[in-house]
Amino acid sequence: MAAGAQKNPYKGKPERPWIRVRLATTSGKFLEFELLADTGNPCALIISDAMMASVKMADAADVTSNFGMLAGGRVRIAMPGLALDRTVVGYASDAVYQAAKASHPDFAGLAGLPLLRMAKFGGDADVFWFKQR
Amino acid sequence: MGANSQSDGRRRNHDAYWRDKDRLAERYPAGWFVAYDQGKVIADAADFESLRRHLISQGKDPAQVLVVEAGVDYPKEVVIF
Numbered sequence: 001m002a003a004g005a006q007k008n009p010y011k012g013k014p015e016r017p018w019i020r021v022r023l024a025t026t027s028g029k030f031l032e033f034e035l036l037a038d039t040g041n042p043c044a045l046i047i048s049d050a051m052m053a054s055v056k057m058a059d060a061a062d063v064t065s066n067f068g069m070l071a072g073g074r075v076r077i078a079m080p081g082l083a084l085d086r087t088v089v090g091y092a093s094d095a096v097y098q099a100a101k102a103s104h105p106d107f108a109g110l111a112g113l114p115l116l117r118m119a120k121f122g123g124d125a126d127v128f129w130f131k132q133r
Numbered sequence: 134m135g136a137n138s139q140s141d142g143r144r145r146n147h148d149a150y151w152r153d154k155d156r157l158a159e160r161y162p163a164g165w166f167v168a169y170d171q172g173k174v175i176a177d178a179a180d181f182e183s184l185r186r187h188l189i190s191q192g193k194d195p196a197q198v199l200v201v202e203a204g205v206d207y208p209k210e211v212v213i214f
Binding site: 006026038040042043046056057058059060061062063064065066067070071072073074086089096099110 | 146150151168197199211213
């Protein structure tokens with residue numbers, strides 16, 4: 001498998017697809033999160049308020065949702081193994097974070113279609129993969 | 134700055150952006166980055182990193198500044214799960 005490519009066994013109750021995402025922090029370090037992959041989600045990513053505070057490069061437009069208001073923040077995705085280094089608009093919501101955590105405690109939020117389609121993604125009966133385009 | 138005044142400032146920026154949205158699309162090339170602080174446009178640049186560096190050089194904390202792209206339709210409402 002190519003460097004940086006992910007092949008992640010489904011996990012959680014119920015079992016969910018997920019990806020590992022690396023974000024730059026405002027202090028120049030990097031944080032890795034496991035995010036539940038949700039192809040029906042129109043937001044690139046949704047993480048907790050506290051995590052967003054560590055990685056928010058600038059404020060971004062908010063959006064309302066069935067989980068309440070999602071606070072916008074521009075974050076930098078830094079995943080050289082997948083040739084991804086770009087800023088995207090993400091969102092902070094503790095309600096969504098808790099919903100993802102309820103599936104599996106490792107999940108730190110959701111990755112939606114705008115993030116997933118920056119790379120190749122898909123799955124089979126056992127794993128969900130995420131790899132360079 | 135206190136949490137309340139940060140929240141007020143954030144609200145002002147967001148209100149100003151939604152008010153100006155169509156005008157931004159006419160004034161700037163599509164995808165141009167525009168920064169709002171205190172409810173006003175304070176800077177703009179062709180790319181996000183240039184704008185962020187400019188804000189820092191002006192003593193601004195970019196995390197407290199609303200940055201939008203001209204001509205982009207940000208969703209106002211979404212359904213999750």
